[in-house]
Amino acid sequence: MTIRSTMPRFRPRSRYLTIAGVLIALAGGVAVAGPAVAADDPPRVPYHEMHADCTVNHTLSDDPIVFPGLPGASHNHSFVGSPTTNANSTPQSLVGGATSCQDSLDASGYWFPTLLQRGVPLQPDQPTVYYKSGVTDYRTVKPFPAGFKLLVGDAHTPDVAHFEGNWQCTGYRGSDIPASCPAGSSLQVRLTAPSCWDGVHLDSTDHKSHMAWPVNGSCPVDHPVPLPMLEIKLPYPLRNGDTGGLAYSSGPSYTFHYDFMNGWDPARQAYLVSYCINGGRQCNGFGVDPKKP
Template structure:
């Protein structure tokens, strides 16, 4: 019903764009140029999509479109990099196995990756009326807390959620912690970035302070930006589909706890987080946002360059470090073990 409703909305041309597209997997490796610039390897495994100029440092002055030769994203002018941590299954015997991420609805043929949204109003509003400012070259941001292990610690961040999928198209209810039951069709994580910019800084020491949530309400409810962060930007949102269903027939841990864990050890799910480094070519993102482009289906009609899933899948990088991240492992890459919060039982 969810996707049928969106298909109906797609037939109504919006005043301005609401964009939904996919980026296939570029690489999975231990690099994190935002939080641990220059570290090779970084502490834990990430999955990265976007332009193939991704590297360990990603200096703010880097010309990402100019240095990339391809992108894994539907929009051929989007050389940004988007990344999240990687999910693992913890077996009864204490070993770990990476959970594959798969192509989202309408992108089933994609080589894993993330589905990306750029929104100007609520996702269900086909008549996008607001004017928002596209990000500038050098812009970057981070959302979440890798150290969060309780609901109180996670509550600082709005809408970093999980959906236990009983059907392929289900999108609710959402939880802030890992689902505590077997999910028939897998687990979807949804990560929504702040939407108010201070108008000055392309980054900040914590990669978050230059951005803010609305002063009241939410982006979707039209809440106003605070005076300290007056510039309203697009809502950037990731959706990631994790193929946990293949582990449903295996023995889960004897203690009955959730068997899934992030690549940095969090077994509560409260430390869900994501990174974004802007890299759209020239002013192509602003042109997309200013056009009546719905999802990606009609965007080529307005001059926006799109590429096929097959071409997206061809763009890839080799990991800089040769290590096993996919086999049955005694410890997570980087030496992590499962970490539970003090209130998780």
């Protein structure tokens, strides 16, 4: 069973800056070079991310990326971010609108299949979408371009062995929903997106091919532009750790996927990518890193 790690892929740093400390031996006039001193390039930092903290604001059987202009054509989705996202939405129609995210200038549409427990909808407490660096040089990450769309994961995933995300609760991490969780624990699903853009297409026929995964910490030549690496985290509340009867509107747990339609104010997103990701910070949902102002 192959499970893609949610951690960005890094390559070993191999560039070194030699600082020559030259000692002059007065007696013999001999110059002696001091030891080489390694320098990190880029500087090593523990974080380079921002995130969108939002709430679910509506559900619809719509998908404006996969089934544009066709209300009711999709399985049921739970929507966060823009409260108006529907089958007719476009990135242009979202920008400048209302949002259920903490950052008032993020009117993006984020949606995912609705989770049901014994047929009753179960919504996550606070969906979080992380924007991280997926490449070694986090200083090179660019903002999502206006008009950008992306589908992450696949509703047609055939089995749990092919699911690229993971499920977590206290004491458990795996590719499927556990038989139970400890009382008081939430059940989280996480799924990461590829972060290298072809630099041309804002969407593609399968809504995926305009993006690719980094290779050894760098973007491949056919997808050379590093964009933020999205990772969604959905914490579902459980009653006494009960995970029985859980299934998505799209099918079993491994059919989980999500969509992103860029509705950011361009200047705000550009600032946050520069300040938080390029700046090596860990910004909260308001775009602030309290530990590194």
